[in-house]
Amino acid sequence: MTVTSAFGDVGVSVVPRVYGASELGVLSLTAPGEAHPRVEYVGGELFVGLDRAQDGAAITQGEAESWTQPFRDAVTAALTSSVAVPAPVEGVVVIEDEVVAASVLVQPSRVAAAALTGAPVLFALRRDRVAIVGADDESAVARVLDLAEELYDAGGPLVSAHPVALSENGWTPFAWRERFPSMELRFERVLRLFSVRAYEAQSVVLQRPDVHIADPKLRVLESGATATFATWPKGTATLLPVVDNVIIADSSSGTASLSVATLKQFLDAAGDAVVRTGLSPARYFVPGEPPRAAQAG
Known part of the structure; x- marks a missing residue:
């Protein structure tokens, strides 16, 4: 999905993109300064930026500086045609559309919290695999950790294994150690899997x-x-x-x-x-x- 907005005198067709901190760290080496993607911080290790719909190239910091419209407004405009957030299945909402994933990060009110057991907790595992569960639903969290391991085994880039919970201040780091102490080994394993994948990507450019x-x-x-x-x-x-x-x-x-x-x-x-x-x-x-x-x- 795209939205065409006028930034200055130029019409730009853009789509939202979800970033993790580790990818941005690598991009700080390969695309530093004005060439770095312009992003909005949304919580935890997560950010949302914009890509050109035509070629998938990121809107950079240098390019966004020339826009008369605030960048966050441009991100919000790119989300207006988002489809509905999927309903939970066995306590887990799985989002496979990156536009929808970006929309719930930027506009958390889109998450139907009443359908979950506890406050919404979001795992942005991959751009096309964002999972939302209730903070009191241990079995649903376990299923998300299973999904995280499956995605690691499948290869390819990942986003983040650090979940964020919805609070009155937006998305904030989820204190999983306090909430689910019995799942510490599972969480620690997934965090290490994602860490290894992030270092692999970094090593290529180092x-x-x-x-x-x-x-x-x-x-x-x-x-x-x-x-x-x-x-x-x-x-x-x-x-x-x-x-x-x-x-x-x-x-x-x-x-x-x-x-x-x-x-x-x-x-x-x-x-x-x-x-x-x-x-x-x-x-x-x-x-x-x-x-x-x-x-x-």
Whole structure:
């Protein structure tokens, strides 16, 4: 669906687009400054922007600055022809239309709260898979977490695993640990799955010969918890993601050896030598020599 509005003297046909913080973090590297998509913050890790209907290109900050109409008004105008929000099925509203997803983020009153068990809680898992449940409906939340894992397994970009709840101030982070303590392992697993996918997308644009880009990996512990880890080749300049554990690979003696530390232990031991970067998702820069492949080249 599109809407054509006059911004200044130019008619622009646009469609809304849902963004997560991790994607915007990657775009800050590939499309910085005036080339960055112009977005409106709606809550949690979620934002809404506009794409040109003709070619799917994002309306950028530089372009939006020339408009006489406020950007949020343009976003709202693009939502006027949205179709109805689907009814819940077994307590879960599943939205597969990105325009409708954007509409409930910008205009939360569109959600039929009375049809849910508790205040609306929204999971923007993927642009075409936004789920809404009631804050008191544990079984519905469990079904959404199942859907989140299915979407991760299917591959492709994801938006956010951090749910937001509807309050008098709009969409705000949902305190799932307090509401559903028995589901902590499930939530933590999904959060780590989505984190790994976000880092994978970031790694693609970070590649450079003088720094090792460490990617997080997943491991299911004997306790049933899902943990993330990344490997640091000791002495190598590395961009390290935020993970549960750091595997330190030391080959300085001629024989490879491995040791494991929590991220906190690793950072405490490194002191001021390791610096948190401004990247999103966050990474730490560990100084050292270029990777061996770069030295050999």
